[in-house]
Every structure is written in C-alpha cells, then in structure tokens.
Amino acid sequence: MINERVGVYPGSFDPITTGHIDIITRAQGLMDKLIVGVAINTGKSPLFSFDERMEMLRRELGDLPSGNGLAELEVRPIDGLLVQFARSCGASMIVRGLRAVSDFDYEFQMAGMNARMEKDVETVFLMASERHTFIASRLVKEVALLGGDYRSFVPERVGHQLAKAVERYRERAD
Ligand code: ADP
DSSP: OTTOOEEEEEEOOTTOOHHHHHHHHHHTTTOSEEEEEEESOOSSOOSSOHHHHHHHHHHHHHTSOOBTTBOEEEEEEEOSOHHHHHHHTTOSEEEEEEOSHHHHHHHHHHHHHHHHHOTTOEEEEEEOOGGGTTOOHHHHHHHHHTTOOOGGGSOHHHHHHHHHHHHHHHHHHO
C-alpha cells in the first residue's frame, strides 16, 4: 500500500497481558500496519525465553481481527536500537502504553531521546484503559510465583504457560 501508516509497539512481553492486548487492539484503529517488536535482550532476566515470548504473541495476535480499517499485525524481534528498528520497518510511529505517573518519567525520557535521534518517528502514547491500569507483566509474574490467582490478567493459554513456567522455576530453586 502506498503511504501506508506503520507503527511499532515494542516491549518485553514477559508475558503478554490483557493490558498489552488492549493497547494493540486500540492502536489497530490508528494505522494500517502494527509491528509488535519483541525485545531479544530485556535488560532483566525474563521468566520466558525469547522464543516463548515470540510464540505466545504470534499465537494470541493470530486470534485478533485485522483488515477492514484495523491494522495488519506482525510480530518481529528487536535487537538493538528501537529507532533503527522503526526505520527499518518503515514505521512513522512508536506506540507505548501509559499506566500511571510512574511510567511517565521513563517514557518521557525515551520519547525525547528517540525524537532527537529520529525526527521522523513520532512516539504515540495510549492511556491504559481503566480495567487494565494496574496490570504489569512484572506483577503478574510475582502474583503467580507467590501462588495468587493471575488468570484475569493474561489470556487463557498464557495463563497455562505461566503455571508451567512457575513450576519450572520452583524446581530450579529447590
Ligand atoms: P517494557 O519492558 O518496555 O516495559 P512491557 O512489555 O512491559 O515492556 O510493556 C510494553 C509497553 O506496554 C510499555 O509501553 C508499557 O507501558 C505498556 N503496557 C504494559 N502493560 C500495560 C497495561 N496494563 N496497560 C497499558 N499499557 C501497558
């Protein structure tokens, strides 16, 4: 498509939550193609391997509608600088979700740095929906490891994988 509007939504997705899916489905109405970029190096030690995170995203996004005014979805690995990745995808937008004031500081700096490096790529923030404001992958993992009920925070199949990952983690810790 000529003049296709392409956006990139980067993250660790360790694991993908209903909050991420909410941002993705809302962003779909704003562009023609949305590339969900999965960080190879998260800077944290992830619970799920890169391959597992990619596979979970591909599967969950495969179930979402696209076309007819909703952006096509694609999942790709991100290795290196985000703005370079965005440029290589022909993207004009970086999509980020904003939950609380605590997200703002980091996001504000990132958006500023990225704008300096690549003036043709705009960072677009979507405010978390009320239902998802408190959901964060880090907390979902913590709840799961401590034996709490995390099922409403993640898609069903991701919940099953989370249960297995917690088992794996516990076996390693024993
Ligand atoms: P990162 O490792 O960059 O924090 P995440 O996978 O945790 O990656 O998040 C990717 C993006 O999704 C970030 O912009 C983050 O603020 C946003 N996000 C995460 N959870 C939610 C949520 N519940 N509602 C809205 N945005 C969210």
